[in-house]
Amino acid sequence: MAETQRFHDRVALQLDDDGVAQLRLSRPDKMNAIDAGMFAGLVAAAEALQAMRGLHAVVLHGEGRAFCAGLDMASFGRMSEGGGVANGLNDLLERTHGLANQPQQVAWAWRELQVPVIAAVHGVAFGGGLQIALGADVRYLAADARMSVMEMHWGLVPDMAGIPLMRELLRSDVARELVFSARIVDAEEACRIGLGTRLCADPLAEALALARGVAGRNPDAVRGAKRLLNQAADGDAASLLMAESVEQAKLIGSANQREAVLAVMEKRAARFQD
Template identity: 30%
Template sequence: MAHEHEQEREFVLEIPEFAHLSYGVEEGVALVTLKRPGALNALSQDLLRELAEVVEVIAQDSEARVAIFTGEGKAFAAGADLKEIAALKDPFMAREYALLGQGVFAEIAALPIPTIAAIHGYALGGGLELALACDLRVASKDARLGLPEVGLGLIPGFGGTQRLPRLIGRGRALDLILTGRHVSAEEALGMGLVNRVGEDALEEAKKLAEKILKNGPVALALAKESVVRGEGLDLSEALEIEADLFGYAAATEDMKEGVRAFLEKRPPHFKGE
């Protein structure tokens, strides 16, 4: 006999089986690790598709408040898979290949929570473009970053020609893109390509995530949205967006708790409401 009122089912997040990456969440930090160490985590099409899947998981995972992307072994990601690039037969296949990478990285960039790339070893070509899709980048002292595609007779195709100039300026971006040279972590820090440099990129990224996690989750999402939506707009239009989102933030329970905690000289206890 059917119950008059069905009991509400608890949402259970389904995590796919991944062959080329791992995913886990601990204390609010979602960690995505590329796992093709034998190929220096080169971004094959299969790995790109798994990245798209894991982004969907992160977007649905209520426990994930900050996401860190890193690589297993000696490199963050040494670039796209050259065997797959060599197999591209015509401009149409190559265009679809570029659109696949661009689409995946656009999904990473569109995540509402803060994202951090923890870079060690090589972050070249598609690997650097993956890092550029994240909000923040932390590098270990051994990191080497660059877009070397012109040396292969190509151009960056996963967003590098567009995201890099927006991040570090046209002149500096063209320096890297047209020479194809690699830069050290320290030079990358000096040009604003990375935000922090430390002995261990993942540990530094986790420390950065801890600082972010102390703040209100709704405010974090709205702050990121304000920056992203305001890019490329006239200042007056961008300020309108900021005012709207400020108003939204001011109506949240988190804002009331944050102000109350400040006045009471205690740490806030945000609930994301």
Template identity: 35%
Template sequence: MSADYAGDFVRLEVADGVATLRLDRPKMNAISFQVQAELRAAAEQATERSDVRAVVLYGGERLFAAGNDVKEMAELSYPEMVDRSASVQSAVTAVASIPKPVVAAVTGYALGGGCELTLAADVRFAGPDAVFGQPEILLGIIPGAGGTQRLARLVGPSRAKDLIFTGRFVKAEEALAIGLADRVVEDPYAEALGWAKQFAQAAPYALRAAKEAIDRGLATDLATGLEIERQQFAAVFATADAGTGMASFVANGPGKAVFEGR
């Protein structure tokens, strides 16, 4: 496995159609402004590369990320944070906007900005030791990288308010029960890789269309969402993979098509 993008604290490692977007800033993977810039760069490369069909977000065996760099933020005045706040959000948004399946493999703490980064994934696989939380309120602030919005959309507004108002930590089993985690497994990275690898030979433009229809549809009313779906549904008929897939289904049944990615 080679490091195809290598910042000081973020790497994008690609093998067999799957990219691992790895945070590596000892000891706690604190998400500084530099880490945010590197996340944007890695997400851009994952988006652009045709050999990347799916992405795994990973912070290592010990923990995912314990939050944004509070020491760095504590030094900023209000005008300085006004200038920086878009950067705080855009790093997570860049990951959420990768038009491919994205899975977060969560070990240990995923708190504050770390929890917000997991929310940018399409699914979350947690280890038994995983701990999620948005404890910003305990610092006298609020989540600023999408936590108030993505968490509410994922687990519902009342549960999101409970977690954000109290700042309490959520262990793996509770996270699974409320929908904050999708699986609790002994080895979340191995499980995430296995999930991601199933898309290495899938039809990438169909996956892209499905993800865009779901994500854009969630941000609007049902009628508009259905129109987004209709347009994406019709659009994939322009791809060679659609013809290949349907012809293979008619001749051989489902799951036998060999897609070219075009």
């Protein structure tokens, strides 16, 4: 096993001798919740993988009790105080990474990576955590996995590439119901509707087995297949990624969005202005 690289103390990366990389969200005390360091770490790790020679496949998973609990609660606290974009991120409309902004890139980067990415999901994958998982080519779920398009709970819309990624995986009405309701689905339902690929007794072991199988294939064929599959699925991804950012930029820090956060944190019914 090669030495572990760490990115912003939030993401750990190891490359095995067979060309399989293990990318681990490494903030277990916070259930791998996404803060500024996690955003930066995931983008930096993706850039390192893009430049890595001898890479054949990537396994993406979370350390500790969960895959990723979504955006860090402290960020929501700052929003409720009128702090604007979470964690001091730049203008959402700025395309900092090709088609995407930085928050979108932590999920969209796995689509752009030339090799297959397999996510092993256990515990929760909520909000931004779900969108990171959706960026993978395959998602193996543990029986305890729970998923949610959680953004509406906080008065927001999915804006980390969730819309272009969900349109490939879900029926339109199913995606709309999940977005509008922000409800939590268990692993069995997640696999049935398309958020997960299949249930596994040991998702990480099976993800590694798949990745090692891929590593034994013709790498030119594997990369060609991913390009073709992306082309079939993406359509006009650039417009969707920008549309996510436009809608979210209008919402973050607005009166009703701050009220949504305060209501959740204060455990009361929200009082929205219409």
